[in-house]
Amino acid sequence: MNATTPDSKKMIERLQVLQAAETWCARLLAGWLPGIANWEAKHEAGLQLWQNLQTARDLRGRLWELRVPRPDRFEQSNMLETVIRRLASAQHDFEFIAGLHLGFKRALVRAYRDYEQHTHATWDAPSIPVVRAARVQAEAQIAWAEKFLQQEAQAPEQQRLATRWREFTEELVCASGLFGTTAAPLPELPPAYACLLPIANARRDARFKTQLQGFERPSTTDVEAHTQWQFLNYTMEMQAAETLGSVLWETEGMEWEFYFDAGRHCYDECRHCKMGEERLNELGHRLHEFPQFIGNYAWRQLYDPMRRYGMLTWIIEQDAFALKHETYKDYVARGDARSAEAVLYDIIDETLHVRWGTKWLPELLKARGEAKTVDEVVAECRQAVVENSLAPAQRAYARK
Numbered sequence: 001m002n003a004t005t006p007d008s009k010k011m012i013e014r015l016q017v018l019q020a021a022e023t024w025c026a027r028l029l030a031g032w033l034p035g036i037a038n039w040e041a042k043h044e045a046g047l048q049l050w051q052n053l054q055t056a057r058d059l060r061g062r063l064w065e066l067r068v069p070r071p072d073r074f075e076q077s078n079m080l081e082t083v084i085r086r087l088a089s090a091q092h093d094f095e096f097i098a099g100l101h102l103g104f105k106r107a108l109v110r111a112y113r114d115y116e117q118h119t120h121a122t123w124d125a126p127s128i129p130v131v132r133a134a135r136v137q138a139e140a141q142i143a144w145a146e147k148f149l150q151q152e153a154q155a156p157e158q159q160r161l162a163t164r165w166r167e168f169t170e171e172l173v174c175a176s177g178l179f180g181t182t183a184a185p186l187p188e189l190p191p192a193y194a195c196l197l198p199i200a201n202a203r204r205d206a207r208f209k210t211q212l213q214g215f216e217r218p219s220t221t222d223v224e225a226h227t228q229w230q231f232l233n234y235t236m237e238m239q240a241a242e243t244l245g246s247v248l249w250e251t252e253g254m255e256w257e258f259y260f261d262a263g264r265h266c267y268d269e270c271r272h273c274k275m276g277e278e279r280l281n282e283l284g285h286r287l288h289e290f291p292q293f294i295g296n297y298a299w300r301q302l303y304d305p306m307r308r309y310g311m312l313t314w315i316i317e318q319d320a321f322a323l324k325h326e327t328y329k330d331y332v333a334r335g336d337a338r339s340a341e342a343v344l345y346d347i348i349d350e351t352l353h354v355r356w357g358t359k360w361l362p363e364l365l366k367a368r369g370e371a372k373t374v375d376e377v378v379a380e381c382r383q384a385v386v387e388n389s390l391a392p393a394q395r396a397y398a399r400k
Contacts, residue, residue, distance in 0.1 A: 011119050012066055014111070015127065016074040017178055018134070019059035021108055023256065024084040026052040026263055028100065031249025033266070034199040034242035034297060036093045039207070039287075041148055046241055046270030048141055049248075053263040055134045060256070062130050072256065076178055082186070083176050088249075089195045090165055093203075094153040098162040101145030103169025109138045111179040164190065198246045202239060202297040207288045212295030214391035220330065227339060228283060230327055232290055233391075234276025234346070239297040240316075241269035243308050250305045253367045254360075261356045262309075268349045275342050282338065295390035303384065306364040310381040313357020316389075317350045319397040324350070 029049040036042045063071045087104060090096035112135035119127060153162050168187060177183030204210050215232065218225040244266040248259060277287045300308050324347050331340035362374050370377065382398055389395040 008124075011115070011124060011127075012063065012068060013074055014115055015059055015063055015066070015131075016068065016071050017076055017080065018108070018111060018115070018131075019056045019063065019071055020074070020077060020080055021104075021178070022052045022056035022059065022134070023259060024080060025100065025104070025108075026050070026056070027248050027259065028084055028088060030245035030263065030266060031088060031197045032090075032093070032096050032199070033245035034202040035096070035196065037203040037205045038093070038148075038152055039205055041093070041097070041152070042238065043270055043274060044144060044148075046267050049245075050263055050267035051137055051141070053260050055137060056256075057260060058130050059134065062127050065126065076176075079176050080178055083172055083178065085195065086172060086186070086189060087169060088197050089189055089193045091193060091196065092158075092161060094149060094158055095161050095165040097145050098149055098153070099165045099169035101142050102149075102166045104173055105138050105142050105145075107170070107173045107179050109135055109142065112138065114180060198250055198301065199242075200298070200301055202242045202294045204292050204294065209291040210294050211291045212293070212298070212390055214293045214295070214389075214394070217393045223334065226327075227331075227336070228280070228285065231276040231279040231283070231339070231342075233393075234342075235273050235280070235287055235290075236293045236296075236391075237269045237276070238273040239294060240312060241266050241273065242297050243300050243312060244269060246301065247305045247309050251309075251364070251367075254363065258360050258363065261360065265353050265356060268353065272346055272349070275346070279339065279342055293390070296394075299388045299390070304368075306361070306368050306370065307377065307381055307384070309357065309364060310361050310377055311385055313353055314361065314378045315382050315385045315398055316394060317357070318354050319394070319400070320350065321347065322397060323393065 026049040029045045029052070033042060033045050033049075036045055060071050083104075087096075087099055090099055112131050115131050116128060116135070119131075121128070149162060153159055168190065171187045173179065174181045175184040175186050214236070215229060218229050220226050244262055248262050248266060251258070251262075280287060300311060303311070324343055328340055328343045328347065331337075331343065361377070364370075365372070365374060365377065372380075385398040386395060389398065
């Protein structure tokens with residue numbers, strides 16, 4: 001070991017901070033997902049939060065090899081959470097993106113690069129490709145944010161606010177001492193700033209018309225109308241992603257694997273939404289021709305995160321299998337392989353989601369200290385969907 005190489009304990013502690021930072025970035029992106037208006041940026045947030053969790057998984061795997069069975073227990077864990085919760089207090093989506101990417105993630109990139117430069121190239125060789133891949137991914141996420149802000153935050157006031165929030169983030173991260181800087185008192189939030197999370201109503205950009213109510217299911221004898229209806233409804237699954245985002249942000253005290261599974265679930269719903277949009281394009285339509293239905297996200301936010309998760313996994317997704325299997329068979333019978341394959345991929349994903357719900361809902365009850373049984377909570381979730389769902393087909397299947 002040369003004179004500039006930190007000891008192994010300090011390097012392991014750095015890895016612990018880095019993996020936790022990736023996890024918290026994912027949860028912060030998830031919490032802000034409903035509050036991001038720009039449609040393409042919303043999809044990018046869903047992708048990035050899943051990328052961050054995959055990176056955290058890889059770093060945790062390396063920490064396991066280094067005999068660290070509890071990677072979330074480290075000296076700076078409370079400070080990291082404090083920093084992330086202050087970053088949640090951005091007041092605009094463009095501010096949030098500027099602070100997270102151009103402030104926090106740039107510091108993260110410097111920390112990854114510093115680790116690559118200072119760890120022992122032989123002794124710690126297995127860590128190096130993991131850290132390098134994490135750095136490259138973060139650099140790509142930053143590059144996306146720079147391009148987004150150039151296009152979407154052009155007004156002078158937007159630029160001023162984005163710059164102020166980025167500078168606040170830089171000062172906050174530096175004062176935290178998380179990534180090798182000297183710790184100092186943390187800066188106060190700008191005047192009148194407070195956390196907006198959880199977001200009460202899902203946001204869409206100006207290209208969309210929005211409505212609270214979902215769409216009636218056409219007759220299956222009208223093949224064109226029914227196919228259009230099904231894939232338009234897939235685009236509305238962004239509401240499921242947004243609900244899962246709020247669950248990821250609000251849920252505390254769970255095993256790390258819950259956040260990983262919920263993050264994948266959230267990303268899957270973004271994928272299903274994009275799948276619907278792509279199929280609509282193939283059918284000769286554009287998404288902005290249709291109103292965006294956002295009412296289901298709003299009413300689900302009136303319930304606690306545990307019940308929101310139960311509604312999605314035990315009721316909504318499980319009940320939807322009947323319709324999806326029916327339409328899959330119809331598409332196959334008509335020779336519409338494109339629609340059939342899309343629905344089949346969705347069924348495969350949703351099967352995973354239901355299994356995760358079976359695994360995690362009982363654990364969420366324990367973490368919450370819920371006195372009711374799983375069956376009692378599931379019954380409440382079903383009743384909530386029957387009474388409140390604004391999607392007619394969803395409500396009809398929940399009654400069965």
